Amino acid sequence: MGSNRHPRATVHHFAEPFTFETPFMGHSGTIPELYVAYEVWGDRRNPAVLIGHALSQNTHATDLEHPDDDRKSWWSSMVGPGRVIDTNRFYVICINMLGGCGGSSGPATIDPDTGRPFGLNFPIVTVGDMVRSQKRLLDALGIERLYAVIGGSLGGYQALEWAIMYPDFVERIVPLGAAGCTNQFMIMTNRVQIDAIQMDCNYNHGNYNDKDDSLTGLAIARMVGFTTFISPITMERKFAKYHESQREPIRDSDFHEQMFHEAEDYLRRVSGPFSKIFDANSMVYLLQTWNHFDLAKKYGSLAQAFRDVQAKTLMICATGDNLFPPYLSEDVYKAMQVNDKPARVLLIDEEYGHDFFLIPDIIFEKISPPLKEFLDE
Amino acid sequence: MGSNRHPRATVHHFAEPFTFETPFMGHSGTIPELYVAYEVWGDRRNPAVLIGHALSQNTHATDLEHPDDDRKSWWSSMVGPGRVIDTNRFYVICINMLGGCGGSSGPATIDPDTGRPFGLNFPIVTVGDMVRSQKRLLDALGIERLYAVIGGSLGGYQALEWAIMYPDFVERIVPLGAAGCTNQFMIMTNRVQIDAIQMDCNYNHGNYNDKDDSLTGLAIARMVGFTTFISPITMERKFAKYHESQREPIRDSDFHEQMFHEAEDYLRRVSGPFSKIFDANSMVYLLQTWNHFDLAKKYGSLAQAFRDVQAKTLMICATGDNLFPPYLSEDVYKAMQVNDKPARVLLIDEEYGHDFFLIPDIIFEKISPPLKEFLDE
Numbered sequence: 001m002g003s004n005r006h007p008r009a010t011v012h013h014f015a016e017p018f019t020f021e022t023p024f025m026g027h028s029g030t031i032p033e034l035y036v037a038y039e040v041w042g043d044r045r046n047p048a049v050l051i052g053h054a055l056s057q058n059t060h061a062t063d064l065e066h067p068d069d070d071r072k073s074w075w076s077s078m079v080g081p082g083r084v085i086d087t088n089r090f091y092v093i094c095i096n097m098l099g100g101c102g103g104s105s106g107p108a109t110i111d112p113d114t115g116r117p118f119g120l121n122f123p124i125v126t127v128g129d130m131v132r133s134q135k136r137l138l139d140a141l142g143i144e145r146l147y148a149v150i151g152g153s154l155g156g157y158q159a160l161e162w163a164i165m166y167p168d169f170v171e172r173i174v175p176l177g178a179a180g181c182t183n184q185f186m187i188m189t190n191r192v193q194i195d196a197i198q199m200d201c202n203y204n205h206g207n208y209n210d211k212d213d214s215l216t217g218l219a220i221a222r223m224v225g226f227t228t229f230i231s232p233i234t235m236e237r238k239f240a241k242y243h244e245s246q247r248e249p250i251r252d253s254d255f256h257e258q259m260f261h262e263a264e265d266y267l268r269r270v271s272g273p274f275s276k277i278f279d280a281n282s283m284v285y286l287l288q289t290w291n292h293f294d295l296a297k298k299y300g301s302l303a304q305a306f307r308d309v310q311a312k313t314l315m316i317c318a319t320g321d322n323l324f325p326p327y328l329s330e331d332v333y334k335a336m337q338v339n340d341k342p343a344r345v346l347l348i349d350e351e352y353g354h355d356f357f358l359i360p361d362i363i364f365e366k367i368s369p370p371l372k373e374f375l376d377e
Numbered sequence: 378m379g380s381n382r383h384p385r386a387t388v389h390h391f392a393e394p395f396t397f398e399t400p401f402m403g404h405s406g407t408i409p410e411l412y413v414a415y416e417v418w419g420d421r422r423n424p425a426v427l428i429g430h431a432l433s434q435n436t437h438a439t440d441l442e443h444p445d446d447d448r449k450s451w452w453s454s455m456v457g458p459g460r461v462i463d464t465n466r467f468y469v470i471c472i473n474m475l476g477g478c479g480g481s482s483g484p485a486t487i488d489p490d491t492g493r494p495f496g497l498n499f500p501i502v503t504v505g506d507m508v509r510s511q512k513r514l515l516d517a518l519g520i521e522r523l524y525a526v527i528g529g530s531l532g533g534y535q536a537l538e539w540a541i542m543y544p545d546f547v548e549r550i551v552p553l554g555a556a557g558c559t560n561q562f563m564i565m566t567n568r569v570q571i572d573a574i575q576m577d578c579n580y581n582h583g584n585y586n587d588k589d590d591s592l593t594g595l596a597i598a599r600m601v602g603f604t605t606f607i608s609p610i611t612m613e614r615k616f617a618k619y620h621e622s623q624r625e626p627i628r629d630s631d632f633h634e635q636m637f638h639e640a641e642d643y644l645r646r647v648s649g650p651f652s653k654i655f656d657a658n659s660m661v662y663l664l665q666t667w668n669h670f671d672l673a674k675k676y677g678s679l680a681q682a683f684r685d686v687q688a689k690t691l692m693i694c695a696t697g698d699n700l701f702p703p704y705l706s707e708d709v710y711k712a713m714q715v716n717d718k719p720a721r722v723l724l725i726d727e728e729y730g731h732d733f734f735l736i737p738d739i740i741f742e743k744i745s746p747p748l749k750e751f752l753d754e
Contacts, residue, residue: 183609183612183613183617184609184612184613184615184616184617184638184640185604185609185612185613187616187638187640187641188600188603188604188612188640188641188644189604191600191638191640191641191644191645192597192600192601192604192644195593195596195597195600195645196573196597199593199594199596199597200578201577201578201579202578216576217576219572219576220569220572220573220576220597223565223568223569223572224569224601224604226565227562227565227566227569227601232560232561232562232699232702233702235560235561235562235565236560236561236562238561239561239564240560240561261561261564261568261668263561263564263565263568264564264565264568264668267565267568267569268568268572291638291641322609325609325610
């Protein structure tokens with residue numbers, strides 16, 4: 001049972017029950033206590049900026065001791081002293097999403113009623129639930145207003161729900177590579193991932209051995225994910241040179257691996273370790289959260305969803321993002337416009353793929369300058 | 378151990394050994410006998426046209442008794458009386474690819490030396506091997522010349538190798554959705570599929586129970602494939618209406634399936650049955666065939682590969698094909714041009730995705746007219 005809780009994370013314990021948005025038959029939709037893990041950077045007296053993280057990430061958005069080391073944190077190009085989300089200017093907070101495995105309550109959390117992990121008895125988690133758990137933490141910390149909520153992918157969903165659910169709490173939102181609903185391509189690739197995890201012989205209906213780090217279904221799921229995070233053209237640029245140069249078999253030991261491409265090796269290198277630091281049930285829950293996110297369905301229509309929004313909105317999208325193609329950001333923009341809300345779309349001409357918002361060069365050259373302008377308004 | 382051998386297929390048995398292109402250490406690269414399955418349509422005295430089928434298909438390219446029923450054969454819009462590959466005008470032959478499970482020799486074939494299926498002891502299969510096995514059959518049938526070789530995807534690879542390996546045997550080739558090498562995106566998604574199959578607890582290093590139809594890894598692999606065969610925008614058009622309409626849970630029985638999208642249902646519907654009619658080892662072998670196909674690597678360069686080609690070439694590609702983006706067809710065209718070979722590219726402005734060459738509307742409107750012209754030249 002993997003965990004991606006960062007050692008720097010603080011875990012806040014709420015002894016009161018937490019009720020989820022979606023109670024189903026046989027499930028109360030309530031957990032008896034709530035954990036919310038977070039990290040903060042900067043001066044408490046500065047305006048507060050909330051960072052929403054994506055599915056596989058954790059609270060460690062930046063590492064002030066290693067500001068230039070991509071491997072020590074996941075968004076140090078974006079968050080830190082002198083970065084666009086400036087920790088000298090803002091009080092920055094990043095909260096592990098509900099349902100994850102980075103310290104906040106999730107399926108791997110021990111159910112106090114049974115002494116065992118919740119597993120598949122954990123209630124279904126919506127983005128709205130994540131936001132409500134975050135609000136509970138901010139209330140406990142005495143934070144009364146957010147200067148901005150900024151997040152990519154599933155973090156962008158959180159930013160949108162923040163603006164809808166707590167309109168007078170949020171001044172600005174910046175969803176990157178996000179949308180008002182999940183598109184069908186992503187719904188399909190997420191379903192493949194869920195099934196790959198659940199069809200693993202060792203998954204055991206979610207009651208897998210908590211010392212078992214051999215959940216190959218989770219590794220397969222992650223490989224599927226990786227084929228969608230960067231665009232085909234980026235893969236070609238990244239790996240074709242190896243492809244070309246590798247004119248001899250690189251392995252002798254295994255007949256069926258003799259002719260193995262760098263691209264295949266890469267997939268395994270990035271996916272195998274992931275299955276040891278992430279909880280398989282969390283993955284199932286969060287993929288379902290993703291697939292069920294649909295603001296139009298939840299609020300009647302996309303325009304209806306944004307009726308009471310007060311936050312200024314900057315949707316950032318990229319041309320090469322197959323998971324969140326720009327037209328989905330346009331849909332949000334149009335629905336905001338119907339309501340006369342101050343929204344705009346920043347379309348980045350960038351073929352990298354969905355992960356564009358994590359790439360330092362793209363952050364520094366194409367995201368930071370317009371984002372700084374937006375935050376300064 | 379699934380098989381997609383069609384009842385109409387004739388299986389030709391060669392008692393002589395067949396040696397593959399790629400002998401590896403510990404493997405002779407030879408099988409002691411060879412089976413080649415095929416179907417034919419039309420008059421034997423007409424010019425012969427060879428159809429190359431794609432990975433999951435079989436010999437049954439058309440069904441003369443059900444010419445308008447897509448489900449009875451896989452290419453009846455293309456092949457039949459009055460179709461562009463006209464069975465009144467051509468002698469049409471479709472051969473099951475070597476390594477497959479549609480009647481030709483493959484890993485599920487019984488090794489006469491052991492009395493058990495070859496399994497992973499079957500030699501590595503290249504597109505060149507497929508073509509050589511097909512040539513052996515055509516020789517046995519007394520066919521001395523091919524008017525055309527036409528095939529999509531892996532069938533398109535076969536068409537290219539035919540023109541290279543037997544230049545004076547082939548007058549025309551028409552690869553659809555193909556290329557001179559497999560691009561990195563496809564190499565990656567193929568690798569995910571191979572690993573999904575091989576990591577299945579019931580796979581047992583390829584020695585799975587031949588009555589076992591519970592190889593979920595193969596179903597997962599197929600689901601991965603399906604997320605790449607049609608383009609994201611096609612998925613959106615195909616499924617978004619269901620997504621929108623489905624405002625209530627459609628299943629009560631399973632908590633975690635309550636909110637299930639049509640797109641997810643579709644994926645399972647098309648993938649589950651496949652795992653019962655296809656052999657998992659064949660899938661592994663053919664995905665590897667795909668990943669190792671690289672004419673530039675085999676022949677020194679793409680231009681070098683086409684040096685002796687005599688066939689006229691028509692590459693057909695489509696804008697929305699992420700697996701075989703048009704630039705790969707352009708690469709073939711340029712390498713043909715270097716050699717002053719009569720080649721051209723037909724770029725179809727069609728967002729459907731890689732499977733464009735299987736879709737009746739696209740075949741009738743956009744493929745058949747230019748293809749007829751090419752075949753009439």
